[in-house]
Amino acid sequence: MGGKVTSLLLAGVGGQGILLASDIICKVMMEKGLDVKKSEVHGMAQRGGCVTSHVRYGQKVYSPLARKGDVDMIVSFEKLEALRYLDYLKKGGMILVNDEEIYPPSVNLGEADYPKDIYENLRSQFGKDSVKVIPGPNLASLAGNRRAVNTVMLGAISRFTPGLVREDWKKVLTEVLPGKILEANIKAFDLGREA
Amino acid sequence: MQEIMSGNEAIARGAWECGATFGAGYPGTPSTEILETFAQYKGVYAEWSPNEKVGLEVAIGAAFAGARSMAVMKHVGVNVAADPLFTVSYTGTNGALVIITADDPSLHSSQNEQDNRNYAKFAKIPMLEPADSQEAKDFIKLAFELSEKFDTPVFLRTTTRVSHSKSVVRIEEPVKAADRTEIRHLPLKYVMVPMNARARRVEVEKRTQAIREWAETFEGNRMEMGSPEVGIITAGMPYNYAKDSFPEYSYLKLGLVHPLPEKMIRDFASKVKKLFVVEELDPFIEEQVKAMGIEVTGKAVFPYTNEFDPGVVEKAITGKSSAPAVTLQTIPPRPPNLCPGCPHRGLFYALNKTKAFVSGDIGCYTLSYMKPLSGMDSCICMGASIGIAHGMSKALGPKGKGKVVGVIGDSTFIHSGITTLLNTAYNRSDAVFIIADNRTTAMTGMQEHPATGFTLQGEKTKDLDFAALGKVLGIDSVEVIDPLNFKDTTRVLKQELQKEGPSLIISRAPCVLLMSKKAVQAKQFFTDPDKCIGCKVCLSCGCPAISWRDFEKTGMPARPDRKKQKGIAVIDATLCTGCTLCAQLCRQEAIMREGE
Numbered sequence: 005m006g007g008k009v010t011s012l013l014l015a016g017v018g019g020q021g022i023l024l025a026s027d028i029i030c031k032v033m034m035e036k037g038l039d040v041k042k043s044e045v046h047g048m049a050q051r052g053g054c055v056t057s058h059v060r061y062g063q064k065v066y067s068p069l070a071r072k073g074d075v076d077m078i079v080s081f082e083k084l085e086a087l088r089y090l091d092y093l094k095k096g097g098m099i100l101v102n103d104e105e106i107y108p109p110s111v112n113l114g115e116a117d118y119p120k121d122i123y124e125n126l127r128s129q130f131g132k133d134s135v136k137v138i139p140g141p142n143l144a145s146l147a148g149n150r151r152a153v154n155t156v157m158l159g160a161i162s163r164f165t166p167g168l169v170r171e172d173w174k175k176v177l178t179e180v181l182p183g184k185i186l187e188a189n190i191k192a193f194d195l196g197r198e199a
Numbered sequence: 200m201q202e203i204m205s206g207n208e209a210i211a212r213g214a215w216e217c218g219a220t221f222g223a224g225y226p227g228t229p230s231t232e233i234l235e236t237f238a239q240y241k242g243v244y245a246e247w248s249p250n251e252k253v254g255l256e257v258a259i260g261a262a263f264a265g266a267r268s269m270a271v272m273k274h275v276g277v278n279v280a281a282d283p284l285f286t287v288s289y290t291g292t293n294g295a296l297v298i299i300t301a302d303d304p305s306l307h308s309s310q311n312e313q314d315n316r317n318y319a320k321f322a323k324i325p326m327l328e329p330a331d332s333q334e335a336k337d338f339i340k341l342a343f344e345l346s347e348k349f350d351t352p353v354f355l356r357t358t359t360r361v362s363h364s365k366s367v368v369r370i371e372e373p374v375k376a377a378d379r380t381e382i383r384h385l386p387l388k389y390v391m392v393p394m395n396a397r398a399r400r401v402e403v404e405k406r407t408q409a410i411r412e413w414a415e416t417f418e419g420n421r422m423e424m425g426s427p428e429v430g431i432i433t434a435g436m437p438y439n440y441a442k443d444s445f446p447e448y449s450y451l452k453l454g455l456v457h458p459l460p461e462k463m464i465r466d467f468a469s470k471v472k473k474l475f476v477v478e479e480l481d482p483f484i485e486e487q488v489k490a491m492g493i494e495v496t497g498k499a500v501f502p503y504t505n506e507f508d509p510g511v512v513e514k515a516i517t518g519k520s521s522a523p524a525v526t527l528q529t530i531p532p533r534p535p536n537l538c539p540g541c542p543h544r545g546l547f548y549a550l551n552k553t554k555a556f557v558s559g560d561i562g563c564y565t566l567s568y569m570k571p572l573s574g575m576d577s578c579i580c581m582g583a584s585i586g587i588a589h590g591m592s593k594a595l596g597p598k599g600k601g602k603v604v605g606v607i608g609d610s611t612f613i614h615s616g617i618t619t620l621l622n623t624a625y626n627r628s629d630a631v632f633i634i635a636d637n638r639t640t641a642m643t644g645m646q647e648h649p650a651t652g653f654t655l656q657g658e659k660t661k662d663l664d665f666a667a668l669g670k671v672l673g674i675d676s677v678e679v680i681d682p683l684n685f686k687d688t689t690r691v692l693k694q695e696l697q698k699e700g701p702s703l704i705i706s707r708a709p710c711v712l713l714m715s716k717k718a719v720q721a722k723q724f725f726t727d728p729d730k731c732i733g734c735k736v737c738l739s740c741g742c743p744a745i746s747w748r749d750f751e752k753t754g755m756p757a758r759p760d761r762k763k764q765k766g767i768a769v770i771d772a773t774l775c776t777g778c779t780l781c782a783q784l785c786r787q788e789a790i791m792r793e794g795e
């Protein structure tokens with residue numbers, strides 16, 4: 005199959021910076037000489053809907069979409085969204101969750117409840133070590149930019165990308181991000197990497 | 200050099216690299232970024248035309264003048280452009296003409312799932328279909344070459360996954376093409392009166408035959424021989440899904456999906472034991488292969504609807520899925536919603552109160568059909584709102600008086616609402632027509648249009664005056680309202696619904712994404728927990744910034760003085776744009792701004 009292909013599924017809510025995060029992952033992989041494809045559906049993201057992005061890399065990648073049961077890591081930028089795509093996770097795959105709740109409209113209107121015990125359920129279903137909770141908003145604030153949660157999550161992802169070092173990521177972040185928010189974002193990346 | 204590009208960016212780049220200088224079209228997901236990206240390149244002319252028919256006609260003009268020109272649209276746009284399309288196939292192109300159609304399997308953001316490969320066959324126009332961004336860039340160049348070589352318009356078809364997925368592309372420098380534009384008088388070729396068209400009709404069949412033969416050696420149609428057990432004929436994105444699932448099988452990957460290379464297909468079929476066609480939507484290739492008398496399996500195991508992925512292909516071919524069974528918890532959905540502060544919210548909140556039948560149209564405002572706004576009763580295609588409202592009100596007669604409204608966005612009105620509004624004046628309609636004028640084409644990402652005062656390439660230009668146009672068309676009663684002024688909007692709606700003859704209301708307030716961050720953030724609202732009686736009226740406008748806090752669920756203390764009250768409304772200051780709508784609705788004056 006031209007070597008193993010790694011698949012990530014990034015999920016969250018419009019406005020959380022998921023598309024930029026997946027762009028950055030792609031660039032890092034390309035600069036390492038890997039083939040990479042990503043796919044997302046966008047068009048109405050600004051209006052609060054779900055956003056997902058599939059990122060796949062390896063020696064040769066055909067499909068930009070991962071199949072169910074074949075994703076190595078689900079990265080959920082919002083707590084509840086982790087639950088929506090669990091059927092994509094591979095046996096033994098990882099789940100990274102940003103510890104942030106954004107209420108869907110039915111919860112806002114008091115017609116539905118926001119699911120409770122999400123972390124406990126994930127851990128009991130997939131094993132304790134497969135679920136990692138990242139306090140994204142806290143770490144982003146600590147880094148000096150509340151909006152840098154996506155970079156915190158990139159830092160967290162970077163811990164699980166063998167063969168890549170911090171400098172590989174930092175180089176692309178420096179290329180992609182505007183100068184005035186770069187420092188806070190590098191800090192956010194490092195905090196996510198250490199989390 | 201390598202770069203990661205979306206299919207759309209790659210098409211724009213490829214067009215520019217091969218010396219295309221002209222692009223016209225109308226926005227529509229998933230095609231929009233093609234023209235937006237192309238317009239940024241040096242030395243090109245690119246325009247948003249009012250609709251796809253105009254866009255294609257403009258592109259035909261450029262091709263007649265000798266340019267390499269393209270018309271860009273989403274799949275349903277080709278329906279609008281179909282009239283010139285079928286006849287430009289007869290005239291041929293002189294320069295090069297490529298028509299890009301971006302189809303949307305799964306209806307990610309469309310009103311239907313039509314398979315535009317059928318247009319290629321129907322209009323007798325060759326069609327190329329790339330599978331990823333590199334092919335998108337290669338194939339747009341081939342499309343221009345093919346157009347010139349065979350004097351024919353050429354289709355380039357993408358799907359949402361090709362247009363919007365990103366992959367690695369090799370960047371090249373643009374060729375230095377000489378200016379070949381000039382006026383050529385070729386009336387026998389370009390004046391399609393019956394006598395000339397009959398002659399061209401014969402040329403079209405000859406051309407198709409020639410392209411059919413060319414297709415047999417076209418390098419974009421290629422066999423990849425693997426195991427002889429299973430052979431797969433496929434094209435476009437489904438090729439990737441199949442290769443991902445079954446790298447060991449044999450493939451006939453078609454770059455040209457119309458016309459098909461019959462000899463190559465026969466040759467491939469003879470080399471494998473079992474043959475499949477893997478294609479999304481219609482059995483377009485399958486039916487033609489079957490007509491060749493070749494045994495093949497397609498829609499007997501593959502779905503007609505929705506886009507595929509590697510899992511769908513695996514399941515269709517093997518009958519089972521390798522994915523572990525996971526039961527998903529039911530969780531609250533996250534449907535798209537109008538933004539906080541969206542001007543459409545005020546209009547549709549007021550419209551819902553009139554109890555009229557609201558014949559709607561396509562744009563952001565279509566989202567208002569959802570609860571709690573429930574402000575729209577029908578939506579078919581761009582421009583349909585006005586005609587449908589007129590037809591309904593005519594059929595209902597006096598019973599429909601004051602009960603039928605047509606609502607159309609500003610960009611949609613320009614696209615295809617002007618002639619139909621003229622019809623309501625000409626045939627003396629009794630309905631009310633509203634232009635939801637948010638000063639942009641918001642749905643597809645804020646494109647300029649003929650009433651915004653700017654062109655695609657950022658030049659200042661004329662801006663259409665809707666009120667003056669309404670008058671000229673023969674609408675006697677024309678009103679302009681601010682939809683975020685609830686009282687006034689309600690008053691004008693009532694007044695116009697009572698009037699004889701057609702009325703036009705221009706509901707004008709900018710999309711919040713057009714306003715500067717500062718203007719939005721300066722004046723947020725909050726609710727006063729002492730004054731709020733928990734009546735939920737503010738929640739009924741569906742603004743995502745307002746939410747309900749239940750006393751019991753949140754552990755907030757209940758109100759001793761108002762025993763029946765179950766909770767309060769609160770406003771998220773980070774989301775509120777200060778549009779004032781909810782504050783106008785609250786009878787308790789519990790919603791106010793900082794310092795009020």
Ligand SMILES: Cc1ncc(C[n+]2csc(CCOP(=O)(O)OP(=O)(O)O)c2C)c(N)n1
Nearest residue numbers: 226227561562563608609610611640641642
């Ligand atoms: C024939 C056709 N072309 C393009 C589209 C894509 N499309 C849907 S709505 C829309 C424009 C909406 O703009 P407007 O009417 O101003 O409403 P807004 O989104 O700004 O509220 C477009 C381009 C379509 N559905 N059909």
Ligand code: SF4
Nearest residue numbers: 538541563641710711
């Ligand atoms: S993008 Fe503009 S028009 Fe569309 S929902 Fe948001 S505010 Fe309304």
Ligand code: SF4
Nearest residue numbers: 731732734735737785
């Ligand atoms: S803020 Fe006003 S409208 Fe909203 S629930 Fe409270 S009292 Fe009712």
Ligand code: SF4
Nearest residue numbers: 742775776778779781
């Ligand atoms: S003023 Fe009210 S309706 Fe308008 S954005 Fe703020 S919360 Fe929403």
